[in-house]
Amino acid sequence: xxxxxxxxxxxxxxxxxxxxxxxxxxxxxxxxxxxxxxxxxxxxxxxxxxxxxxxxxxxxxxxxxxxxxxxxxxxxxxxxxxxxxxxxxxxxxxxxxxxxxxxxxxxxxxxxxxxxxxxxxxxxxxxxxxxxxxxxxxxxxxxxxxxxxxxxxxxxxxxxxxxxxxxxxxxxxxxxxxxxxxxxxxxxxxxxxxxxxxxxxxxxxxxxxxxxxxxxxxxxxxxxxxxxxxxxxxxxxxxxxxxxxxxxxxxxxxxxxxxxxxxxxxxxxxxxxxxxxxxxxxxxxxxxxxxxxxxxxxxxxxxxxxxxxxxxxxxxxxxxxxxxxxxxxxxxxxxxxxxxxxxxxxxxxxxxxxxxxxxxxxxxxxxxxxxxxxxxxxxxxxxxxxxxxxxxxxxxxxxxxxxxxxxxxxxxxxxxxxxxxxxxxxxxxxxxxxxxxxxxxxxxxxxxxxxxxxxxxxxxxxxxxxxxxxxxxxxxxxxxxxxxxxxxxxxxxxxxxxxxxxxxxxxxxxxxxxxxxxxxxxxxxxxxxxxxxxxxxxxxxxxxxxxxxxxxxxxxxxxxxxxxxxxxxxxxxxxxxxxxxxxxxxxxxxxxxxxxxxxxxxxxxxxxxxxxxxxxxxxxxxxxxxxxxxx
Ligand SMILES: [Zn+2]
Ligand SMILES: [Zn+2]
Numbered sequence: 001x002x003x004x005x006x007x008x009x010x011x012x013x014x015x016x017x018x019x020x021x022x023x024x025x026x027x028x029x030x031x032x033x034x035x036x037x038x039x040x041x042x043x044x045x046x047x048x049x050x051x052x053x054x055x056x057x058x059x060x061x062x063x064x065x066x067x068x069x070x071x072x073x074x075x076x077x078x079x080x081x082x083x084x085x086x087x088x089x090x091x092x093x094x095x096x097x098x099x100x101x102x103x104x105x106x107x108x109x110x111x112x113x114x115x116x117x118x119x120x121x122x123x124x125x126x127x128x129x130x131x132x133x134x135x136x137x138x139x140x141x142x143x144x145x146x147x148x149x150x151x152x153x154x155x156x157x158x159x160x161x162x163x164x165x166x167x168x169x170x171x172x173x174x175x176x177x178x179x180x181x182x183x184x185x186x187x188x189x190x191x192x193x194x195x196x197x198x199x200x201x202x203x204x205x206x207x208x209x210x211x212x213x214x215x216x217x218x219x220x221x222x223x224x225x226x227x228x229x230x231x232x233x234x235x236x237x238x239x240x241x242x243x244x245x246x247x248x249x250x251x252x253x254x255x256x257x258x259x260x261x262x263x264x265x266x267x268x269x270x271x272x273x274x275x276x277x278x279x280x281x282x283x284x285x286x287x288x289x290x291x292x293x294x295x296x297x298x299x300x301x302x303x304x305x306x307x308x309x310x311x312x313x314x315x316x317x318x319x320x321x322x323x324x325x326x327x328x329x330x331x332x333x334x335x336x337x338x339x340x341x342x343x344x345x346x347x348x349x350x351x352x353x354x355x356x357x358x359x360x361x362x363x364x365x366x367x368x369x370x371x372x373x374x375x376x377x378x379x380x381x382x383x384x385x386x387x388x389x390x391x392x393x394x395x396x397x398x399x400x401x402x403x404x405x406x407x408x409x410x411x412x413x414x415x416x417x418x419x420x421x422x423x424x425x426x427x428x429x430x431x432x433x434x435x436x437x438x439x440x441x442x443x444x445x446x447x448x449x450x451x452x453x454x455x456x457x458x459x460x461x462x463x464x465x466x467x468x469x470x471x472x473x474x475x476x477x478x479x480x481x482x483x484x485x486x487x488x489x490x491x492x493x494x495x496x497x498x499x500x501x502x503x504x505x506x507x508x509x510x511x512x513x514x515x516x517x518x519x520x521x522x523x524x525x526x527x528x529x530x531x532x533x534x535x536x537x538x539x540x541x542x543x544x545x546x547x548x549x550x551x552x553x554x555x556x557x558x559x560x561x562x563x564x565x566x567x568x569x570x571x572x573x574x575x576x577x578x579x580x581x582x583x584x585x586x587x588x589x590x591x592x593x594x595x596x597x598x599x600x601x602x603x604x605x606x607x608x609x610x611x612x613x614x615x616x617x618x619x620x621x622x623x624x625x626x627x628x629x630x631x
Pocket of ligand 1: 125126127128129153154155156159
């Protein structure tokens with residue numbers, strides 16, 4: 001047990017307290033200090049997440065007022081990380097800090113695995129130094145000044161943070177204890193700067209204040225899933241995700257990169273597309289596996305115009321419900337039963353009143369305005385494990401078709417495909433479309449993707465192909481240039497002007513126009529998925545679609561024929577209703593109108609039209625079904 005212990009100052013690093021103890025005792029080497037404070041001279045001095053805290057507490061002078069948790073929460077960097085760790089992870093880190101050795105803790109918190117650039121030396125604010133000297137007679141190392149990306153002091157607006165001479169090992173270790181007072185004479189040289197940091201004064205202030213907010217918070221963690229949902233809401237408000245939670249990944253990544261600048265993101269170790277993996281912003285808003293560095297959360301909240309307070313707000317106030325709401329999980333045995341007694345309010349309001357998120361104990365949740373009919377207006381937020389398990393089972397049953405599965409699951413086929421792709425079920429997965437980046441792609445994926453695009457557009461030249469799949473092209477250009485050069489069309493366009501001029505356009509126009517009726521019939525026969533008859537679809541069937549489209553002024557007859565047969569949205573919706581209703585009847589069941597509308601994937605704006613409603617009602621009339629069964 002020791003007889004004196006320097007009282008930790010506000011926001012002082014535990015490391016700094018130990019350094020001041022060593023200074024006060026005038027111990028020449030840190031081994032004695034460590035022996036005094038921790039009862040062992042093999043303890044390592046760690047700046048961010050130190051261990052042996054229980055041992056320290058047991059060596060403090062009799063009558064001290066400190067607890068391990070208090071030391072951890074007020075004098076280490078754990079509160080900065082804690083909101084972004086899974087509950088079990090956080091518990092493990094805290095336990096390791098209390099009883100563990102202090103090595104390997106940052107690995108446990110996922111910090112080691114992170115690429116985020118952290119300060120290589122201890123840092124300080126000159127104004128805090130002055131203020132602390134006035135208040136306490138000495139300066140000390142603050143926690144907040146050691147956080148990644150920090151360039152200004154949150155307590156002294158506009159004052160730059162300065163690096164000291166005290167280097168930190170990348171694992172957060174430091175050989176020996178150094179007090180701030182011993183290093184300041186060297187100081188006041190060059191402030192901490194990151195490339196382009198000065199160009200973003202807003203961002204500097206934001207990072208400083210939000211980082212400080214994280215350190216000084218003592219909230220109960222809301223959980224990674226809640227964070228993901230809050231991000232999703234903001235993405236939806238910005239039209240970067242649709243109401244079903246489908247993310248417009250390319251736009252999102254592009255806007256994010258433009259917002260911060262690619263160079264700056266790279267300099268901070270937060271580049272989006274560095275290793276060909278799925279961009280971290282996407283990992284963060286999809287189903288987060290493993291935790292992400294707090295600094296990345298800071299960047300995403302700033303981009304989305306949120307604050308940490310809004311993101312970490314303990315729990316949304318519940319909507320007061322005057323009745324129980326039904327579970328809409330079509331594969332649950334309790335489907336349709338009034339089971340949900342509580343809903344969380346959303347920020348948005350609609351004409352139907354306040355919007356709530358209704359979550360059933362089966363994991364299924366949907367969003368709906370309080371004044372609207374959930375059977376008609378609800379948007380699924382999350383399908384949950386039971387639904388996903390059913391989807392997986394259906395995908396393994398070869399006798400079930402895509403639309404059969406969609407009907408059983410209560411969604412449209414596109415949604416089945418989306419989740420089959422997300423869950424990598426092996427069946428019903430969407431093929432990569434040109435222009436999209438393969439996610440978590442290997443070099444083989446990129447190569448295959450590029451070859452696919454070429455096969456799909458054999459008539460295209462280099463530049464046009466590159467425009468069809470810009471992300472894939474640039475990835476290959478960066479990582480696999482030699483192969484790319486060997487696998488692209490020759491520089492000259494395959495259709496040179498003089499050759500085009502020799503095409504007999506009149507004859508070609510007649511040929512194409514003659515093919516249109518057969519193509520339309522073929523398109524309408526496709527049921528899995530149902531295809532809308534559009535000019536683009538017809539051109540695609542005619543072959544050389546982009547080339548023909550480019551020269552459509554030379555094909556007047558074809559264009560006119562196409563104009564007569566294409567379907568508008570309403571016509572297409574009516575045809576879908578018909579096909580899906582027939583499917584229901586085949587199974588001997590007559591659907592409800594809303595069930596039919598939903599299975600056919602009719603959007604809300606269309607479902608309100610009387611033409612659609614009348615057709616749905618007619619198709620759900622048992623008499624119509626009997627007529628079908630007889631015929
Ligand atoms: Zn300061
Ligand atoms: Zn349920």
